[in-house]
Amino acid sequence: xxxVTVQLGQCGNQIGFEVFDALFNDSHCSRGLCSKRENEAYxxxxxxxxxxxxxxxxxxxxxxxxxxxxxVINQTLSKAACSGRWKYGQHSCFCQKQGxxxxxxxxxSVHGPRxxxxxxxxxxxxxxxxxxxxxxFIIMSMAGGTGSGLGAFVTQNLQDQYSSAxxxxxxxxxxxxxxxxxxxxxxxxTLSHLYRSSDALLVxxxxxVHKICVKLMNIKQVSFCDINQVLAHQLGSVFQPTYSxxxxxxxxxxxxxxxxxxxxxxxxxxxxxxxSVNKETHFNxxxxxxxILRGKDVQSADVGAFKDPALYTSWLEPVHAFSVxxxxxxxxxxxxxxxxxxxxxxxVKPLDMIVGKAWxxxxxxxxxxxxxxxxxxEEDFLDSFTLLEQVxxxxxxx
Ligand SMILES: Nc1nc2c(ncn2[C@@H]2O[C@H](COP(=O)(O)OP(=O)(O)OP(=O)(O)O)[C@@H](O)[C@H]2O)c(=O)[nH]1
Numbered sequence: 157x158x159x160v161t162v163q164l165g166q167c168g169n170q171i172g173f174e175v176f177d178a179l180f181n182d183s184h185c186s187r188g189l190c191s192k193r194e195n196e197a198y199x200x201x202x203x204x205x206x207x208x209x210x211x212x213x214x215x216x217x218x219x220x221x222x223x224x225x226x227x228v229i230n231q232t233l234s235k236a237a238c239s240g241r242w243k244y245g246q247h248s249c250f251c252q253k254q255g256x257x258x259x260x261x262x263x264x265s266v267h268g269p270r271x272x273x274x275x276x277x278x279x280x281x282x283x284x285x286x287x288x289x290x291x292x293f294i295i296m297s298m299a300g301g302t303g304s305g306l307g308a309f310v311t312q313n314l315q316d317q318y319s320s321a322x323x324x325x326x327x328x329x330x331x332x333x334x335x336x337x338x339x340x341x342x343x344x345x346t347l348s349h350l351y352r353s354s355d356a357l358l359v360x361x362x363x364x365v366h367k368i369c370v371k372l373m374n375i376k377q378v379s380f381c382d383i384n385q386v387l388a389h390q391l392g393s394v395f396q397p398t399y400s401x402x403x404x405x406x407x408x409x410x411x412x413x414x415x416x417x418x419x420x421x422x423x424x425x426x427x428x429x430x431x432s433v434n435k436e437t438h439f440n441x442x443x444x445x446x447x448i449l450r451g452k453d454v455q456s457a458d459v460g461a462f463k464d465p466a467l468y469t470s471w472l473e474p475v476h477a478f479s480v481x482x483x484x485x486x487x488x489x490x491x492x493x494x495x496x497x498x499x500x501x502x503x504v505k506p507l508d509m510i511v512g513k514a515w516x517x518x519x520x521x522x523x524x525x526x527x528x529x530x531x532x533x534e535e536d537f538l539d540s541f542t543l544l545e546q547v548x549x550x551x552x553x554x
Contacts, residue, residue, distance in 0.1 A: 157290035159205050160282045161219040162310060165303025167328050168295040169221055169232045170380060174388035175295070176217045179206050180242045182392055182488045189451065189486040198485045201397035201407035207242060208285050215242040218286065220278045221249040222310070224256055224267055224302045248282065250275050256301025260342040261530035263305020276313055283318070291322030294354075298346045299330035299339035308349035315353040325354045326391065329361040329506060338523050340514035345532070347507075348540035351547065359503060360387055389488070393495040394448055398481035408481070418443050418499075421471050441469050441554040442500035447480045451492040454482040469554040504551045511544050
C-alpha cells in the first residue's frame with residue numbers, strides 16, 4: 157500500500173526532501189546487513205510505499221509540493237534532481253508568487269479557497285498512481301502562515317474527500333522564543349483545526365531537535381538542514397518497512413497501522429483512589445507506545461520494561477497500549493537501532509505554554525485585526541482555546 161505525502165510551506169518542503177532522501181538512501185544502502193533476498197523484499201516494500209517508477213526507471217517520490225512562494229520549491233526540486241537517484245514528479249508542484257506573511261488566516265481563508273481546486277487535483281493525480289492507498293502524510297510547520305493555515309485547509313479537504321484514508325500530519329513545533337510574534341496564534345489555530353480533521357499528529361519540537369544537534373552530534377552552528385536530517389532519520393526509522401506478524405521476510409503492507417482511535421471506557425473514568433495513586437507515581441503517563449527495532453538480535457531484544465502497567469493510564473492494559481515492530485534489516489548501516497513513537501503526556505507542558513501565551517495576547521486583543529480582516533473571528537479563537545483546554549485537561553487526567 158502507498159502513502160501520498162503533501163509537503164506544505166518552507167518547512168514542509170525542506171523536511172519532505174530530507175525524508176525522501178533518507179528513505180531512498182536507506183533502502184539502497186548495500187545489503188543492510190541481511191541476506192540479499194530479505195534486502196530485496198525490504199526495498200520493494202519501501203518503493204511501493206513512497207516511490208512510483210518513471211519509464212526511464214528513476215524512482216519518483218509519491219509527493220505533492222505546495223508553497224505560495226517559488227524559491228523553496230525550486231530548491232527542493234533541484235536538490236532531488238541533483239541526487240541523480242530519485243526525483244519529484246514533473247507536474248507535482250503548486251506554487252504562487254506571494255507567501256502568507258506568517259498569517260494563518262491568510263493561508264486558511266485566502267490561499268486555501270482560491271487554490272483549492274488546483275491543489276486537490278494534483279493530490280488526486282498522485283492518488284491515482286497508487287495501486288492501493290494507505291493514507292496521506294502531510295508535512296508542515298505550525299507557526300508560519302502557508303504550511304499551517306493552508307495545511308489545515310488541505311487536511312480538512314482530504315478528510316472530506318478521502319474520509320476512509322488515514323491522514324497523518326507531521327507538525328513542527330516552533331522554537332519557544334525568538335521567532336514570529338504571532339506564532340502562538342498560528343499554532344493554536346493549526347492544532348484546533350487538525351484536531352477535527354486529522355487522524356494522527358506526529359509532533360517534533362524544534363527546540364528538542366536543536367538540542368540533539370548540539371549535545372549529541374556536537375554541531376556548533378545548527379542549521380535547519382541539520383535539524384531536518386535528524387527529523388528525517390527519525391521518521392525514516394518509523395516508516396521504513398517492518399515484518400508483519402506472518403513471519404520473516406513478510407513485510408507489513410499497511411505502514412500506518414497504529415490504533416489511533418483509543419477512547420476512554422464508556423463506563424467513565426476509574427475510581428478516584430486509583431487516579432490519585434497514578435498521579436503520584438507517574439511522571440509521564442502514556443496511552444500508546446510503539447517501539448520499532450531494526451538490525452541484529454531484534455528477535456531476542458528485551459522490551460519487557462515497556463509492558464509495565466505503571467507507564468499507562470489505568471483504563472488501558474499494556475497489552476493493548478504497547479506494540480513492537482521489528483526487522484532484522486539494519487537501518488542506514490546502524491547495526492542496531494530503536495525508535496519510539498509515544499502518545500503520552502509529554503506535550504502537555506509545551507501545549508499549555510502555547511495556549512497560555514496566545515491567551516495573554518488575545519486578552520489584550522493584540523494583532524487580532526490581522527486575522528479578523530481575513531475572516532477568522534474572535535469566536536474562532538475562543539473555540540480553539542476551549543478545545544485545546546479540554547485536550548490539556550484530558551491528558552492531565554490520564
Ligand atoms: N525544523 C524546521 N523548521 C522550520 C524549517 N523552516 C521553517 N521552520 C519553522 O517553521 C516556522 C515558520 O514556518 P514556515 O514553514 O517558514 O512558513 P510557511 O509555511 O512557508 O508560511 P509563510 O512564510 O507565512 O508563507 C518556524 O517555526 C520555523 O522555525 C525547516 O526547514 N525545518
